[in-house]
Amino acid sequence: MNPRRSWMIVPAHDPDAVARCQEHKPDVVVLDLEYSVPPKSKEAARAGLADAVKKLGEAQVDAFVRVERDTRWADVRAAMHRGLKGIVFPGPDAPEEVSDLGNHIAAMEKERGLDPGIVELVLMLESAKGFWNAAAIAQASPRVTALGVGRIDLTMQLGPLPQDEFRLYRFLMTRTLVAARMLGQQPLGALWRPGSRGGEATKAGTAKAAREARLMGFTGCVCATAEQVAPVNEGFAPA
Amino acid sequence: MTTQTMPSGADGSPLAGEKLTPKYIRRSLLALSIDDPQLAQKAFASWADAVILDAAKRPDRNWQEDLKARMPAAIHAAARGGAEVFVRIERDTAVAELDATIFAGLSGVVLKGATGPDDVVTVSRRLSALEVARGIAGGSLEIDVEVNTPGAVWHSLEIARASPRFGVFLINEAELCRNLGMQASPTLDFDPLEYIKSQLITVATSVGGQALGMSYPLSLTEENANDDAVAKAVRRARDTGFKGAVCPHASWIKFCNEGFRPSSEEAAYYVKVIEVFAEGIKRGMASVPIDGKMIDVPVDVRAKLYLKWANRAQERDDEKARAHAKPGA
Numbered sequence: 001m002n003p004r005r006s007w008m009i010v011p012a013h014d015p016d017a018v019a020r021c022q023e024h025k026p027d028v029v030v031l032d033l034e035y036s037v038p039p040k041s042k043e044a045a046r047a048g049l050a051d052a053v054k055k056l057g058e059a060q061v062d063a064f065v066r067v068e069r070d071t072r073w074a075d076v077r078a079a080m081h082r083g084l085k086g087i088v089f090p091g092p093d094a095p096e097e098v099s100d101l102g103n104h105i106a107a108m109e110k111e112r113g114l115d116p117g118i119v120e121l122v123l124m125l126e127s128a129k130g131f132w133n134a135a136a137i138a139q140a141s142p143r144v145t146a147l148g149v150g151r152i153d154l155t156m157q158l159g160p161l162p163q164d165e166f167r168l169y170r171f172l173m174t175r176t177l178v179a180a181r182m183l184g185q186q187p188l189g190a191l192w193r194p195g196s197r198g199g200e201a202t203k204a205g206t207a208k209a210a211r212e213a214r215l216m217g218f219t220g221c222v223c224a225t226a227e228q229v230a231p232v233n234e235g236f237a238p239a
Numbered sequence: 240m241t242t243q244t245m246p247s248g249a250d251g252s253p254l255a256g257e258k259l260t261p262k263y264i265r266r267s268l269l270a271l272s273i274d275d276p277q278l279a280q281k282a283f284a285s286w287a288d289a290v291i292l293d294a295a296k297r298p299d300r301n302w303q304e305d306l307k308a309r310m311p312a313a314i315h316a317a318a319r320g321g322a323e324v325f326v327r328i329e330r331d332t333a334v335a336e337l338d339a340t341i342f343a344g345l346s347g348v349v350l351k352g353a354t355g356p357d358d359v360v361t362v363s364r365r366l367s368a369l370e371v372a373r374g375i376a377g378g379s380l381e382i383d384v385e386v387n388t389p390g391a392v393w394h395s396l397e398i399a400r401a402s403p404r405f406g407v408f409l410i411n412e413a414e415l416c417r418n419l420g421m422q423a424s425p426t427l428d429f430d431p432l433e434y435i436k437s438q439l440i441t442v443a444t445s446v447g448g449q450a451l452g453m454s455y456p457l458s459l460t461e462e463n464a465n466d467d468a469v470a471k472a473v474r475r476a477r478d479t480g481f482k483g484a485v486c487p488h489a490s491w492i493k494f495c496n497e498g499f500r501p502s503s504e505e506a507a508y509y510v511k512v513i514e515v516f517a518e519g520i521k522r523g524m525a526s527v528p529i530d531g532k533m534i535d536v537p538v539d540v541r542a543k544l545y546l547k548w549a550n551r552a553q554e555r556d557d558e559k560a561r562a563h564a565k566p567g568a
Contacts, residue, residue, distance in 0.1 A: 135393055174434040181419050182354075182389035216431045217420040239422070 003186060003219035004028045004062060004146075005210075005236035006229045007088075011036035012065070013045035018052045024229040027220065028062045030088055033075045042071075046078035057083015064088050064122065073104060080108040086120030086143075090150055093129045095140035102141030119143065122188070124222070126150030131172050134179040147180040148188030148222065149173050166192075177217045189213055190221035190232070199224045203231045210235025260548045261449050263406065264555040265289050266483040266499035267492040268451065270327070271317065273309055279316035286559060287492050288483065290317040291349050292326045294340055306339035314344040321562030325349050325383065330358050334365050341369040347381030349409065354390030356401035363402035383407040387414035392435050399446045408439045409485055410452040412459055425456030432458070440480035449482040461487040466494065473498030500552035501545045509542035509549070516542075 008026035010017050012033055021029050031052055037045045049065060056063035066088035067075035076087055087105065092098050098121070105119050121143040125131050130150075138147045149172055173189050180187035191212040192198070196205025206228045210221060214236050221236075223229050269287040271278050273294050282290045292313055296302040310326070317324045323346040328336040330352035337348070350362055359382055366380045382404040386392060392415070399405050412432060416423035421431055430436070432455070440450040454475035457464060464472070473494050476484060483499045486492050501509070512529060516539040519527030526535040 170429070171434045174431075177419055178389045178392045178435070182393050187420070212427060215422045215427050217416075219420065 003236070005220040006223050006232040007064070007188065007220060008223045008226065008229050009036055009066065011045070012049060012052065013037050013041035015048065018048070021226070022056075022059065022061060024226045025233070026223065026229045027233070028064055028085075029056055030064045030066050030222070031056075031079075032066045033071075033078075034066050034068045034090060046075065049078050050081045053079065053081045053083045055083075057085075064120075066090065072101060076101065076104055077108060080105070080112050080114065080119065082112070082114060084114075084119055086122055086145065088122045088124060090124040091126040091130065092123050092137050093127055094133065095136045098123065098137055098140035098144065102143050105143065117143065120145045122146040122148065124148040124150040124188070125172070125176060131175050134175055135182065138179055138183050138185060144183075144185060146186035146188050146220075147176055147183070149176050166194075173213070173216060173218070181217065186220060187218045188220050188222065189218045190235075191216065201225075201228060203227060207231035207235045260544050260551070261482045262447055263449065263482070264500070264552050265323065265407065265449075265451070266552070267495035268325075268409070268483065268485045269322075269489065269492065270485065273306075273313040278313060279319055281489070282317045282322055283320035283563070285322075285489050285492050286320065286496060287322050287486065287489075288496065288555060288559075289323040289325060289346070291485070292317055292324060292340075294326060294336070296332070296336075303335060303339040306336075310340050311342045311344070314342055318344060319562065321559035325381075327351055327385070328362070330354070333358070333362050337362065337365045337369060341366065341375070341380070342373060343375055345375075345380065347383060347404070347406065349383045349385050351385040351387060351411070353384050353386075353398060354388050355394045356397040359384065359398055359401035359405065363404050366404065378404070380404065381406040383409060385409045385411050386439060387411040388418050389415075392438065395439055395442045396445075399442050399448060405446060406448050408443045408448070408450040410436065410439060410450070410458075412452070413461070416459070423459055425459045430455030430458070436479060436481075444480070450480065451483045451485060452476060452479075452481045453484045454479060454481075463488045463490055469494045470498060496556070501549040503549075506546055506549040509546040512542040513539060513546065 004027040006026040007028045007030050008021060008024060009030050009032050010021045012031040018031065031049060033042065033045055053063050062085045063083060064086045065079035065084065069091045072089065079087060089101060102121060105121065106116065109116055109119060121141055123138060123144055125134060125148065130137060134147065138144050176189060177187045190209035192201065192209045193205060196202050201209065210232045213221060219236060221232060223232050265288045267287045268289045268291055269285050270291040270293055271281055273292050275281065294306050294310065297305055314324050324344060325347050326340045326345060327349040330350060333350065348362065350358065353359060362382055370377050370380060382402055383406050384391065384398055386408055391398060413423050436452055443450040452458060454472045457472040469491055477499050484495050486495060512534055515527055515529050516534045526533045
């Protein structure tokens with residue numbers, strides 16, 4: 001299987017965005033229940049998942065749902081429909097959180113008549129604790145297939161201003177890479193630079209961030225905007 | 240260069256932090272095959288501090304018996320120029336390889352492919368049995384770990400603590416890059432292994448051992464670069480905390496031997512520091528100036544440590560010189 005290079009975040013409450021997401025040719029569509037969804041639209045976003053997951057699954061698109069850490073139980077319940085490839089869990093801090101969520105997914109697979117073990121779990125590390133415990137966390141469920149370096153929450157917790165050089169970032173990327181490779185999981189992350197990060201990243205900045213990450217051993221990353229998909233696909237393409 | 244004498248005033252008692260000087264003077268390591276007909280000559284001419292013997296397992300014969308028959312002579316040949324001798328073994332066939340290659344004259348083994356502490360424990364146990372069986376001093380054989388897997392990096396602290404035999408981390412950058420999915424070409428404007436190197440140096444030092452490696456980008460290109468480039472790369476590696484390097488080219492060895500130690504100029508400066516500070520103390524001063532710099536207790540302690548390091552390196556060079564001067568050498 002080719003590595004999933006571009007993981008495009010699509011706000012799950014926005015039917016137009018969901019309908020058009022495939023135009024950008026992402027390797028993975030991540031229906032989002034986290035930051036891109038305003039709190040007042042969260043219920044609508046959850047309610048729309050059954051249809052969105054089904055349609056993406058029928059179109060052979062790898063569809064994931066990014067849950068919110070604090071509401072992950074209800075979010076997973078809303079996401080578990082035929083066609084779902086996996087759950088993106090941002091900010092795990094401890095192995096038990098991952099094994100518990102894995103068990104919850106297993107229960108939901110049974111309830112919804114899905115094949116046991118079919119739903120993957122992707123972990124995005126976003127805390128100091130999470131990075132330090134990366135290997136134990138990533139081993140806590142056999143469902144974990146990818147381990148990634150989170151973005152906004154991480155900078156907020158560790159302190160640097162997001163617009164400046166985040167000097168810890170390469171250390172955190174290295175730790176993620178080593179853990180993921182040791183466990184045979186996909187390492188996700190890009191070397192975002194000041195002024196070209198998150199939703200503000202330019203196409204050129206995104207391509208550079210992806211290319212440098214590929215040289216460092218990563219094989220894909222999250223795309224905060226649709227415009228980042230093409231440069232990410234290009235940056236992670238083998239040389 | 241001759242050994243610098245500790246000035247009067249340094250009483251020879253253990254210094255605070257003395258263990259911070261390198262445990263081994265192992266600045267340059269050269270890998271040679273026991274099948275190399277030039278083994279003895281190459282080892283002798285190299286002036287390497289240590290030789291790593293690679294013993295290929297020949298599939299067309301009983302490789303264990305074959306190696307058992309050949310290893311003692313290979314160890315003797317590799318040591319002729321005064322080098323310490325190690326044998327490299329693979330994790331997956333470690334026990335069988337140990338049985339075939341461990342003989343008197345070895346300083347230890349280089350274990351390649353380890354992914355966790357259990358691998359070191361397995362090797363350590365076997366070495367204990369072989370030390371008894373083959374008349375080698377108990378506990379004397381060292382285990383050095385060649386880091387080429389993500390597991391060895393992640394579990395480096397457990398690996399280093401797994402046996403008192405642990406001595407050194409050697410970083411096999413090309414294989415480690417491949418196993419991390421990194422491009423093993425220096426196309427980035429930073430060293431992608433920077434933090435891994437920092438970790439291995441810190442971990443090895445924390446258990447009283449040391450780490451061997453080269454600085455980026457020469458660490459990845461491994462090219463037969465010009466003298467100036469190698470000398471500078473060695474200096475950067477020493478400043479990072481490495482105490483030596485495996486040399487892919489014999490031409491690197493001279494620069495590693497000269498660069499992974501305080502230079503003669505540094506040593507002379509430390510002697511001056513120690514003398515001037517001791518005089519100052521006698522006059523009741525807490526700090527004294529030298530060339531516009533203030534010398535106080537930490538600077539004095541560091542000078543003594545570095546001088547000791549320089550002297551030990553010189554002693555090692557003298558040892559090798561004696562080995563080269565032996566009749567029939």
